[in-house]
Each structure stands twice: as C-alpha cells, then as structure tokens.
Amino acid sequence: MIEIEVLLYLLIINLLLLISVYLPNGSCFVEHNNLYTNKFNSNFTWNWKILVILLSFALFIGFRDLHIPGDNSLDFKEYLKFYDYILRTGKIPDYLIEREMGYSYLVGVFALNGIPARVFFVLYTVLLWIFFFKGTYKFQFLLPLILFFVITDGLLFWSENAIRQAMALMIFFYSLQYIIDRKILKYLLILVIASLFHESVLLMFPLYFLNSLRFNTKIIFSLYILSIFTYQYNFFIADILNETISSLNIKFGLFSSYVSREILTTASKEVVASGVGIIVAILTNLYILYRSKSVLEEYPLFNIYYILFAIFIISNNIFFGSDLIGRTLVYFKIALIVVLPLSIYFSRNRFEKWIGISIMSLHYIIFFGGFFK
Numbered sequence: 379m380i381e382i383e384v385l386l387y388l389l390i391i392n393l394l395l396l397i398s399v400y401l402p403n404g405s406c407f408v409e410h411n412n413l414y415t416n417k418f419n420s421n422f423t424w425n426w427k428i429l430v431i432l433l434s435f436a437l438f439i440g441f442r443d444l445h446i447p448g449d450n451s452l453d454f455k456e457y458l459k460f461y462d463y464i465l466r467t468g469k470i471p472d473y474l475i476e477r478e479m480g481y482s483y484l485v486g487v488f489a490l491n492g493i494p495a496r497v498f499f500v501l502y503t504v505l506l507w508i509f510f511f512k513g514t515y516k517f518q519f520l521l522p523l524i525l526f527f528v529i530t531d532g533l534l535f536w537s538e539n540a541i542r543q544a545m546a547l548m549i550f551f552y553s554l555q556y557i558i559d560r561k562i563l564k565y566l567l568i569l570v571i572a573s574l575f576h577e578s579v580l581l582m583f584p585l586y587f588l589n590s591l592r593f594n595t596k597i598i599f600s601l602y603i604l605s606i607f608t609y610q611y612n613f614f615i616a617d618i619l620n621e622t623i624s625s626l627n628i629k630f631g632l633f634s635s636y637v638s639r640e641i642l643t644t645a646s647k648e649v650v651a652s653g654v655g656i657i658v659a660i661l662t663n664l665y666i667l668y669r670s671k672s673v674l675e676e677y678p679l680f681n682i683y684y685i686l687f688a689i690f691i692i693s694n695n696i697f698f699g700s701d702l703i704g705r706t707l708v709y710f711k712i713a714l715i716v717v718l719p720l721s722i723y724f725s726r727n728r729f730e731k732w733i734g735i736s737i738m739s740l741h742y743i744i745f746f747g748g749f750f751k
Contacts, residue, residue, distance in 0.1 A: 387442075388746060394434055395529050401427040402521035407725055407734070428511060431525065435507050439538040440500030453539040454499075461498060464489040480574030481542045499538065502545075506537060509548040516555060516679075523719030526738065530745040533715065536708075543705065546576035551712050557589050557682050582709050585686070593684045595671045602663065602688075605695035658740050662718065663691045665733060669721040680720060686713035 399406075464470055470486055488498040514521060528534050537544040549572035556565035565586055572579040670684055690710035697703035722734035 390438065391529070391746075394438055395526065397434055398431055398525035398529060399522045401431055402525065403427075403518060406523055406526075406738075407723060407731055432504060432507050432511065435534065436500045436503040439503045439534070440496050453541070457499075457541050458495050461485060461489055461495040465492065465495070478542055478573075478575050478577060480571070481545070483574075499541075502541070503538060506545050506548050509545075509552045513548070513551040513554065516558070517716070520716070520719045520723055523722055524715050527715045527718055527741065530738075530741040531715065532745065533712075540708075543576040543578065543708065546572040546579040547708055547712060549575070550579050550582055550709055554682060557586050558679055562586055578706055579709065581706060585682075588685050589682045591685060593670065593674055593681050593688065595667055598670075598688045598692075599664075599667050601692050602667065602695075605692045606660065608696050655744050658737075658744060662737055662741075665737065666714075666717050666721045669724070669730075670717070672726070673720050673724055676724075677720075680716070683713040683716045683720075686710045687717045690714065 464485060468490060470482060470489075484502065485498070488501075489495075514524060537548075549568060553565050553568035553572070556562075556568065566583065569579055569583055666687065674681060674684060687710070690707055690713065693703065693710070694707055697707075718737070722737065725731040725734050
C-alpha cells in the first residue's frame with residue numbers, strides 16, 4: 379500500500395514539475411538570434427499561468443500527505459501541532475510573541491479566528507511565493523529553469539519545513555533588486571520586514587556593499603578548489619565554531635533564539651548527503667564558475683547573484699558541520715537557482731547545451747532517487 383502511495387506522490391510532483399516548466403513565458407535555452415540586452419527585462423506581469431503555478435505550490439504544500447517516505451516534513455508537523463494548540467486554547471505562548479512578530483501576528487489573526495491549520499498554511503505559502511515571483515521580475519525569461527531547480531533542489535519542500543525562515547528568505551530574495559538598483563534605504567526596510575519572520579536575515583545587510591566588488595572567476599575558482607580539501611575537517615571546524623557560539627550565548631545572550639535548537643552539532647553528526655550528490659554538486663558548481671565570465675561580460679547586473687553563490691559554495695565546504703552557519707548560508711544559496719539557470723540558458727553551442735541537459739537530468743534523478751532510500 380505504501381508503495382502505491384509513494385508512486386502517486388511522485389506522479390503529483392512530476393505533474394507539478396511539468397506545470398512549472400511548461401507554463402511560464404521563457405525557455406530552457408536562449409533562442410537563436412534572440413539575445414537579451416544588458417538591461418534586465420522588467421516587463422513581468424502577473425498572468426493566469428503564474429497564478430496557476432502559485433496555487434499549485436500552495437495546495438501541494440498545504441495539503442500534502444505527511445507520511446510519505448522521503449518527504450522530510452518533521453518541522454512542518456510541529457508547526458501544525460502548534461497551530462492546532464492555539465486553535466484549542468485560544469492562546470499564543472509569550473516566547474513566540476517576543477520573537478519574530480510577523481509570523482506570530484499572522485498565526486494570531488487566523489488561529490484566533492478559528493481558521494483551520496491547513497487553510498492557513500495554504501495562504502501562508504501563497505504569500506511566501508508571491509515574494510519569490512516578485513524577486514524574479516527582472517529576469518522572468520529564466521522562470522522555467524528556475525522553477526525546475528526550485529523543485530529538484532528541494533527549495534519548495536524546505537520552504538514549508540522552515541516556515542519562518544522561508545518567508546524571510548523569499549523577502550530577502552525580493553530585496554536583491556534594490557541592491558542592483560542601489561536603493562539602500564528600500565533594501566534596509568525590506569530586511570527589517572523580513573526580520574519579523576526570522577532575525578537571522580539582518581546579517582545580510584552588509585551584502586549591499588558587496589555588489590561594488592567585481593566577480594573574479596579565477597580567484598573564486600581557486601578558493602573553491604581549496605575549500606574542497608577542507609571538507610574532511612569540517613566537523614572539527616564546526617565543533618570549534620559551535621563551542622565559540624555557545625560561549626557567546628552564555629556570556630552575552632547572543633544567538634539565544636537558535637543555539638539550543640539549531641546549532642549544537644558535533645563530529646558525531648551523521649552525514650546524510652550521498653557521495654553521488656556531493657560529486658554532482660561539485661561538478662555543477664565548477665560548471666557555473668566556468669560559464670560565469672562569459673555571462674557576466676554580457677550581463678554584469680547579475681554580479682550580486684554570483685557573489686552570493688561564491689560565498690555559499692566556499693563557506694558550505696568549510697562549515698558544513700555547523701547548523702548555525704548552514705541556516706545562514708540559505709540566504710546565499712538562493713542565488714544558485716539564478717546562476718545555474720543562467721549557465722544553462724545562455725549555452726553557446728551544442729556541447730554546452732548537452733552539459734546543461736545532463737545537469738538537469740542528474741538533479742532530477744538524485745532528487746527523486748531520495749524517495750526510494
């Protein structure tokens with residue numbers, strides 16, 4: 379019986395993937411003699427196709443079966459229980475009110491008015507992905523590829539597991555346009571709004587000034603290769619980092635919201651990533667770096683996304699064993715779903731298109747293979 383449920387679940391995900399890739403305007407590869415100018419395309423408009431995708435995401439996440447093997451929904455289950463607790467008691471715990479008031483306010487409005495939990499999370503998902511789509515306004519021609527990797531890289535599923543931080547992440551993704559447009563006050567304001575859902579996003583304020591740095595492919599490539607060789611020591615590094623963070627928390631109360639729950643990871647932590655997945659990730663990152671120079675020469679306004687990507691791939695190798703750093707790196711990893719589609723979309727010849735198709739195929743296989751472990 380469980381096998382039939384899994385197959386049905388996978389069929390639904392594949393249907394969602396098909397809708398996400400087929401419906402948006404754009405394509406997986408740039409059309410012949412139809413190159414875009416250096417100025418971002420900002421003529422994105424909401425249409426029924428985008429709304430269908432948005433609603434499909436919301437319904438899938440809000441009403442999905444939480445007992446399917448391979449669907450890691452532990453946090454989401456806890457959020458459901460917590461919401462039901464508020465429904466029954468009519469009270470919001472003080473500790474939730476004191477932290478990240480944006481989520482507390484939304485829960486209060488819906489739960490205290492008797493709205494069922496599943497309905498709330500459908501509407502919450504709609505709001506979350508509205509910010510995501512608004513963040514793609516200037517490069518909507520990439521949407522088919524972006525949405526492909528949103529699903530196959532697990533961002534869609536993560537977004538409803540890390541409920542509060544997912545909202546902060548999507549608002550941050552939307553705010554990146556103000557870095558490009560050099561509007562620091564709007565960028566800061568958006569970050570403050572995002573911090574109402576997860577305070578960690580405030581650490582991203584200095585990123586505004588990084589866009590003035592020019593992405594140097596050779597330097598980043600060298601640093602990334604060096605970081606790969608630190609991989610075997612990352613749990614040792616994580617132990618030192620976690621001890622330091624714990625000490626700061628004890629002495630000064632820093633990171634108190636997250637230390638006890640998220641961070642204290644030791645060298646005994648089980649590594650769940652498969653060896654094949656790691657190899658594919660490394661090869662994918664190397665290909666993005668290989669294509670970065672030609673893409674940025676034509677489209678320099680993507681510079682901030684490549685900088686975020688570089689920080690992510692280097693830091694992820696060095697600090698892999700630390701949950702706190704991992705939680706912070708999601709703000710950098712979001713750039714992957716922009717730079718990877720860029721590398722595939724602007725393929726210059728058949729060989730590069732073949733590589734792009736291979737990368738997509740491997741991500742697809744690894745993602746769905748996870749349901750059969």
